Amino acid sequence: MxxxxxxxxxxxxxxxxxxxxxxxxxxxxxxxxxxxxxxxxxxxxxxxxxxxxxxxxxxxxPTGFSTSFLPFTNTCDYCYNILNEGEVLTCGHGYHYKCYDKLYYSCNHCKEYYKKGINYNVKMFIKCLEKGLNVLTNEKLQDKEESTPTADDSDDQTELESISEVHNNFVNALEAMSC
Ligand SMILES: [Zn+2]
Ligand SMILES: [Zn+2]
Structure with missing residues (x-):
């Protein structure tokens, strides 16, 4: 048990x-x-x-942020009007249902981005083959600097505040929200 x-x-x-x-x-x-x-x-x-x-x-x-056309927060990424009847896709771009229909259910901004990426990779690959070298090009070797997340790892169990203190903070926070 x-x-x-x-x-x-x-x-x-x-x-x-x-x-x-x-x-x-x-x-x-x-x-x-x-x-x-x-x-x-x-x-x-x-x-x-x-x-x-x-x-x-x-x-x-999401992919949309890597494209040359950054997603807008509340407008359609096709007709630029306010996005009332529509959806935001997983790529971050949002479209009206009727606009998405006109695009044949695909996001052109992201499609362009993928096409460019594929073209670039294929070109690099062909270059490698033409050189006849089994080595990576400089572009591929460049290492990214790692972003180190600074998570707050304090142990919650050990510093459990008193129940009333938490409750007061909670009530204060709620009151602050309502005004
Ligand atoms: Zn639209
Ligand atoms: Zn997109």
Whole structure:
């Protein structure tokens, strides 16, 4: 028999702590809307995620962010009108249903990006074959600098705040949201 590590009152406190975290976090995201930016460092395209305060390689984001046509937040990426009746695809681009229909259900911005990438890779491959060398080209050898995530690894169990403190914070956070 395994012993369940949490009591019911523990769970209630943990639930409120989670709620405080999420409220804070979504508020931060709300405040940082439109502030995240794409920039270039040497050969690499990087993206500064303001709410996470992290810089990531653009490859970590949906494909749309790697294309020459960055996804807009609330407009259609085909007709540029407000996106009311439509969907945002996994690539990050969003289209009205009727616009997506006109595109024959594919995202042209991303298709262009993939085509260019495939062309480039094929060209490099042919170049390698023509040279007759079984070595990697400089472009392929370049190593990326690793972004080191700075996760806060503090052990929550050891610093469990008192139940009332968490509850007060939770109530304060809720009140702050409503005004
Ligand atoms: Zn549209
Ligand atoms: Zn796309």
């Amino acid at each position: 395994k012993q369940y590590p949490y009591t019911i009152s523990n769970l209630k406190t943990l639930k409120e702590k989670t709620a405080i975290f999420l409220l804070d976090y979504f508020f931060k995201i709300f405040k940082s809307q439109g502030k995240s930016k794409l920039y270039k460092k040497q050969k690499y395209l990087l993206y500064h995620l303001v709410s996470l305060d992290q810089v990531v390689d653009v490859k970590c984001l």
